Amino acid sequence: MNIGEVSAASGLPIKTIRYYEDIDLIRPARGRNGYRAFSEADVHKLTFLGRARSLGFSIEDCRTLLSLYEDRGRASADVKEVARGHLARIAGKIEELEAMRRALEGLIDKCHGDGRPDCPILEGLARPAGAAGG
Amino acid sequence: MNIGEVSAASGLPIKTIRYYEDIDLIRPARGRNGYRAFSEADVHKLTFLGRARSLGFSIEDCRTLLSLYEDRGRASADVKEVARGHLARIAGKIEELEAMRRALEGLIDKCHGDGRPDCPILEGLARPAGAAGG
DNA sequence: ATGCCCTCTCCAGCGGCTGGAGGGTCAAGG
DNA sequence: CCTTGACCCTCCAGCCGCTGGAGAGGGCAT
Secondary structure, X not given: OOHHHHHHHXXXXXXXXXXXXXXXXXXXXXXXXXXXXXXXXXXXXXXXXXXXXXXXXXXXXXXXXXHHHHOOOOOHHHHHHHHHHHHHHHHHHHHHHHHHHHHHHHHHHHOOOOOOOXXXXXXXXXXXXXXXXX | OOHHHHHHHHOOOHHHHHHHHHOOOOOOEEOOOOOEEOOHHHHHHHHHHHHHHHOOOOHHHHHHHHHHHHOOOOOHHHHHHHHHHHHHHHHHHHXXXXXXXXXXXXXXXXXXXXXXXXXXXXXXXXXXXXXXXX
């Protein structure tokens, strides 16, 4: 299988597949013409990688997950630990973003948003964080 | 004011301040010795930038916000539009992350996480997204 | 041989810093 | 006057995970 077909089959861009080879996530064979020759196993791995990435796992996590995936003697506890760590990072990011959202919504609500120059959003950015106007 | 004091006053790392000058967000004066000589206005701008960044605004948004901040004749509607756009991006990201979280939690819940190799997390990553085991 | 699409490698850039090398400046102390 | 040490300077490289583009070669139909 050439890279174009694999791209279509896995849903990953060609560039990404080459990149994954570059960082040693996959090691496709090579034909005499120099073209990458992907096996079914390569396609499975790439699909796996695509799903893991779409769940937000880092490349390093993906590397770990892939090696667990390939290790028939793995302990599921190891997989779970990686997943839990990632889940915690996601939860943290969500909290961060929700704090931003709350702060932004608070400012936006106060801004009349017309042609006049006075603007609580800019004032909020210019003042110390918690300082309510009073 | 030298960069160290400004860093302490604004809460921004020295490197970041230099970087902000590099990309023309601020234009501090220079002393005869080549040191940056910051005015109070520079410090205000940097503090403003720090707050905007902490709310997740991109550098380009910050550039816009800063120019609005400095423009006494601005329309608050313009500020509000920038903020609303950013809020929408944040909300989008939160949704994305929450979808990831739900998917991950679903997988993690199903994994017993012991020494045995069978693992619904890996299976979930190996199969098409919505395909429940049956 | 032509044309077209596929593939290859290598280099550069995105955002937003951050670290480090290698050097100049300034104030205090001896 | 000299040294010490904290500060400041510039420039380059790297982080992550790709992505775009240049320039060249391969494969197949006509």
